[in-house]
Amino acid sequence: MVAAVTPRASCAAVLVAAPASGQGKTTVAAALARLHARQGHRVRAFKCGPDFLDPHWLALATGAPVHSMDLWMTGEADCRARLNEAAATCDLVIVEGVMGLFDGTPNAADLAERFGLAVIAVIDARAMAGTFGALAFGLQNFRPGLPWAGVLANRVASERHAGMLKDALRDPAQWLGGLPKSEAFALPERHLGLVGAGEIGDAMARLDAAADALAETPLGQRALDALPQFRFDDLPAPSAIAAQPWLAGRTIAVARDAAFSFIYPANLDQLTALGARVDFFSPLAGDALPVCDAVWLPGGYPELHADALSRCAPLRDALAEHVAAGRPLWAECGGMMSLFDTLVTADGAEHRMWGLLPGRVTMQKRLSGLGPQQLDIGPLALRGHTFHYSSCDTPQPAALRTVKPGAVQAVGAGEAVYVKGALRASYFHAWFPSSPEATARLFLPKPLERTDAF
Structure with missing residues (x-):
């Protein structure tokens, strides 16, 4: 007999964003989802904006359907209802942004602000040191009051490089860690975006490798109750x-x-x-x-x-x-x-x-x-x-x-x-x-x- 799930109206929830496309949002969002799913947590993921490809990886990581959220295409009521439904029964909700954090109308920042989703900024830190801090500061402060969780560096060259990136931040508490560049969890691409997870024989192995790497970071080591917590209104099911x-x-x-x-x-x-x-x-x-x-x-x-x-x-x-x-x-x-x-x-x-x-x-x-x-x-x-x-x-x-x-x-x-x-x-x-x-x-x-x- 399957135990009944006790409804709840709050859970950990974050929005994974970046300064541009190609920074590693999907890798980080899927790794975070896979890491917690392996620990037995109930995880749901969503994708900001129109997208058919990234959701393949998020669905593999969570074992659940991945719906799109867009304040224009799907509408605010639909977004809110889906978030509410997920928060009522899950331990962690992850929303992956689209393009850069402030790109498009509406954009990922609009979604984060509308629903109070704290932003995890993923920055491709290749060939970068002090500018990493400037980018992180700009993303956090470009729009006053934007909910913020911290910044994670992607494609980090070494521990020394990671230290330089962390030192570049004005507030070291914003450092969520760094992921190394690794073919073990690289997600292949082609002209329309990522290759679908179902087309790659080692897709789950790639997600597990990414989750293992994330587990070594401050973000991966945080307990769910140490992540931003959000309470969603009691609303009807999606329209x-x-x-x-x-x-x-x-x-x-x-x-x-x-x-x-x-x-x-x-x-x-x-x-x-x-x-x-x-x-x-x-x-x-x-x-x-x-x-x-x-x-x-x-x-x-x-x-x-x-x-x-x-x-x-x-x-x-x-x-x-x-x-x-x-x-x-x-x-x-x-x-x-x-x-x-x-x-x-x-x-x-x-x-x-x-x-x-x-x-x-x-x-x-x-x-x-x-x-x-x-x-x-x-x-x-x-x-x-x-x-x-x-x-x-x-x-x-x-x-x-x-x-x-x-x-x-x-x-x-x-x-x-x-x-x-x-x-x-x-x-x-x-x-x-x-x-x-x-x-x-x-x-x-x-x-x-x-x-x-x-």
Whole structure:
């Protein structure tokens, strides 16, 4: 018999941030989570801002789903409810920041200030000594009143180097230690960010090595009651659960494998809350399209698996039949890339894809789209974001376009939403809980622009 968990309204909670991307936030956040999880503590982690990749590592470290928190995309009420839910049953809550502490609107500092989460600043200290103290002081004091826990140096060269970094701090009590540069716990990267934990055979060994290193630091040696403690209000469960059953009785087939892995757990929760049954399938494994009422092709890395996907002729034909029968297909970013006639990979190789959309998609060396976006379907607003290195050349006209929040948008700006019969596709990544009604629209056989189905 599993012992009941006694609800609680407070626990240790920190936000792991940095002055920029690439400093080691994920390594430190995952190491801290793994260290305490190994000790039998109940740990939950969250990721600030839109991100599909870092949560893979945080989920491996904690053994629990990792939800995103963004004051615009997911909303303050959703963030607060998820924090409250975690604090009520866990011993430690870790929120990993996004980019630099003050980058973006809203940013990680906004989240820390709004919910009283003390900031642990991670600074890549390679080739640095006294400037480490200046960076730490600036991060702590740039915004007066920002909750603060201390600073941790990453990629430290030696004990002597660590001593120099500690001495550079105005307040030695702010020193949380230093992690050495080590291949044993380095997290590999590629063009969209970290490689997913599920793609690396020694992923857990890397987290254990990072946790072992962190255990030697003042941060790793602190007991939970010595970390910042926070009490969260008693609020209802996350809003993703509250929705009318507009998709009741409908089965949605969701592609999920290394090529289609960009799936927010909250989006799956939302589909279930709308009454849908979710049935996963793997194109890379050669799975047939399940019997379903609608299909979701999420984003991911089709460009890394273009050869295998080009050989999925039975699935290609099944998807074409599905759409021809008037059953909806929603494709996001990488999912949409698979639907064009041709995919050109970074090495210039051309791959025949599934041909449900005319034209070609080509990988670029630089980002082609990045940032928050909103898709307006009539009066309904579905929030999300865009992040892609490819561009598409197609005669298919855009039926709709996303808009940036709060922006006066030029004609033709924003991400195109292509509608071809029952097929709807875009580079736009949707956060389903932001509008359950608009989400249901994506998976119902109704004109996307109309909003009178409910």
